[in-house]
Amino acid sequence: MPGAVAEPVEGLATGLLILLLPVLLTLPLRFGWKWWVGMEPEHEHYREKVRRVLDSGIPIKRYRTELDSEARRLLINKERQSRIESDLLRPLGPQHFLLLPALIFSPLLGIFAFFVTIILLPMFRPIEWVLIDKGLLSYVANIIRRVTRWEIIGIPRLDDGTGTLDRVLDSTHRMPITVFLGIFAFLIVLYLPIEPRQVMVLSAAFYIFLVSVISVIRAATMTSLVFADPTKRRLIPMHSLVDDALGPSVGIGLVFLLSRQLIYGSQLRSGDLLGDPVVFSISVLLVLYTATIIGVAVEFAFFDSRSDRIKSLFQMQIVERHDPMVYLFTRHLGTLRISPLMTMREWIDNNEEITLVDSDLFDN
Helix, strand or coil, X not given: CHHHHHHHHHHHHXXXXXXXXXXXXXXXXXXXXXXXXXXXXXXXXXXXXHHHHXXXXXXXXXXXXXXXXHHHHCCCCHHHHHHHHHXXXXXXXXHHHCCCCHHHHHXXXXXXXXXXXXXXXXXXXXXXXXXXXXXXXXXXXXXXHHHHCCEEEECCCCCXXXXXXXXHHHHHHHHHHHHHHHHHHHHHHCCCCCCHHHHHHHHHHHHHHHHHHHHHHHHHCCCCEEEEECCCCEEXXXXXXXXXXXXXXXXXXXXXXXXXXXXXXXXXXXXXXXXXHHHHHHHHHHHHHHHHHHHHHHXXXXXXXXXXXXXXXXXXXXXXXXXXXXXXXXXXXXXXXXXXXXXXXXXXXXXXXXXXXXXXXXXX
């Protein structure tokens, strides 16, 4: 009898340890990343200069010449300069480093990921047609504006004018939600009383639908469009609204579904291979790393090729419907200021360029 009780407990502990292995791997990976970005005093000095620009609320392009001059003075090459800037704009957290071991397993999981990607990529076009070409997403944005009584305005993004590495880190920064949606789809489908092979097929189909919809929405909102909430005195970038809504929901859902499956898996799927906590934990890691490979493919095959068109169309639809103003939200010597610049139509016609007066950010 004691042995019968110890066996499930041992299986649960082993399954939990397997799930924690990627978390433990993030510790050396995070240190390695910090070293690669730059840990020397001159790197920290340049980081502080960039942080001062970002804290001012002015797009980094405005101080490109000054920052390049500062980097040359500190003997920092272009590659490291780009790393430092991008790391400040899009810092990588533990959720990003969880995905790096997928590079080791990519040869083994690449075949399944390839087939899913081949099916996924054509799905983007019909979703794009519905959400963007037919204006459904702009219609939804209008509903949000009317229900919440927010206003839609434009505020130039701070990352305008960053280095070449920024696009790579931008993709890396987006990937966790894309990847974790794969585990989320797998765990949801796992509740159904179907065979393991059917679980994989159905979860792949569910994942394809989720990623195609979410990716088109995220590509469209990577603009300077912002919801302004006068009542609560806050500004909510559209891209942040999407990520902030998805991140906690997916994260809490994953914790709940993983815990429930680990503890009650043998009861939920009695006699099923996936009911074993060890097999289940291994399958979760396989899904995690397979979804990571798919996420890389989505970044290169969709965001790099289609995001600019989607972003421009969505932005113009908002302009046609609301004709928003573009404001500059800045901070100088402890004073916050939001200053009207021009209409977004004029701003787009001006290639999203703004003229700013000189300031004394680099005097110290």
